[in-house]
Amino acid sequence: MPILPDPLQTGKLIEQDALAIEVLPELQSRLSLRVAGGDRETLAAEIDIPLPDQIGLQAPLDGGAIACLGPDEWMMTLTRDLAALVQTRAGTASVPHALVDISSRELTLVISGSDAKELLSVGCPRDLRSFTPGKACRTLCFDVPVILWCEAKDRYRLDVWRSFAPHLASLLQQSARAIKAEKDLSV
Amino acid sequence: MLHIHCPYCNETLPEAEFAHAGEAHVARPETPSEVSDEAWRDFLFIRENVRGLTYERWRHIHGCGRFFNAVRHTVTDRFLTTYKAGEPRPDLDKLQEADQ
Ligand SMILES: [Zn+2]
Numbered sequence: 001m002p003i004l005p006d007p008l009q010t011g012k013l014i015e016q017d018a019l020a021i022e023v024l025p026e027l028q029s030r031l032s033l034r035v036a037g038g039d040r041e042t043l044a045a046e047i048d049i050p051l052p053d054q055i056g057l058q059a060p061l062d063g064g065a066i067a068c069l070g071p072d073e074w075m076m077t078l079t080r081d082l083a084a085l086v087q088t089r090a091g092t093a094s095v096p097h098a099l100v101d102i103s104s105r106e107l108t109l110v111i112s113g114s115d116a117k118e119l120l121s122v123g124c125p126r127d128l129r130s131f132t133p134g135k136a137c138r139t140l141c142f143d144v145p146v147i148l149w150c151e152a153k154d155r156y157r158l159d160v161w162r163s164f165a166p167h168l169a170s171l172l173q174q175s176a177r178a179i180k181a182e183k184d185l186s187v
Numbered sequence: 188m189l190h191i192h193c194p195y196c197n198e199t200l201p202e203a204e205f206a207h208a209g210e211a212h213v214a215r216p217e218t219p220s221e222v223s224d225e226a227w228r229d230f231l232f233i234r235e236n237v238r239g240l241t242y243e244r245w246r247h248i249h250g251c252g253r254f255f256n257a258v259r260h261t262v263t264d265r266f267l268t269t270y271k272a273g274e275p276r277p278d279l280d281k282l283q284e285a286d287q
Binding site (some may be wrong): 055069126137138140146 | 188196197198200201203231248249252253258
């Protein structure tokens with residue numbers, strides 16, 4: 001019999017001493033923005049959104065989050081109202097760009113607690129010691145492509161393609177249980 | 188695991204985020220219809236396949252998504268340098284000198 005993970009429900013998947021994994025409800029819009037580096041500042045001013053110019057950095061933003069993923073690529077998660085406003089403003093922008101609503105493509109998992117970094121490091125090949133609050137990047141977690149955001153100390157966000165999400169969540173849950181078991185043993 | 192420097196991210200990152208993408212500096216003829224069959228075959232299929240230092244393309248596919256070029260030793264897997272796509276190929280002698 002094939003073993004398939006159950007479909008993901010919104011809410012806490014794991015809640016233990018120093019670790020929680022949560023599936024966020026889909027309240028925000030995701031927008032993917034592509035614009036040539038030379039046109040970045042012009043477009044940022046016209047849509048009134050700060051576009052960080054360094055790959056791997058987020059920009060502070062009321063009503064959402066924005067990260068620079070590549071030399072000409074940004075990912076935004078915005079409240080529905082702000083997303084609509086940005087799309088309207090982009091409609092009259094003077095520079096060529098692509099702004100695409102990809103809200104349904106991904107789900108968001110939040111990993112929090114003082115063991116959050118340890119849990120992520122089981123599946124993510126990056127050196128997370130330098131992945132401090134305010135950073136965000138595309139990377140892998142258990143070989144699944146994800147967008148990883150460090151929202152605050154001990155709080156990470158993973159945007160994962162919907163179809164991969166149950167697989168990734170089940171591996172994270174297994175690893176969380178292993179971390180807990182190891183701690184219980186060493187007490 | 189190998190660590191590879193992405194010239195766009197300007198960070199040295201785990202190999203798992205990267206994909207190999209063949210030999211670098213293979214230029215497509217400007218007007219393919221005017222090129223002989225042999226020259227077109229060479230462009231499509233003939234590669235240097237050197238034992239030693241080679242110029243090759245890599246893609247930071249699970250990161251910034253960019254293609255870039257690298258100089259790698261095919262026996263030791265050592266990366267001597269990486270540079271952005273479109274930049275001229277670096278001089279091998281100078282690279283080896285700097286590496287020692
Ligand atoms: Zn990169």
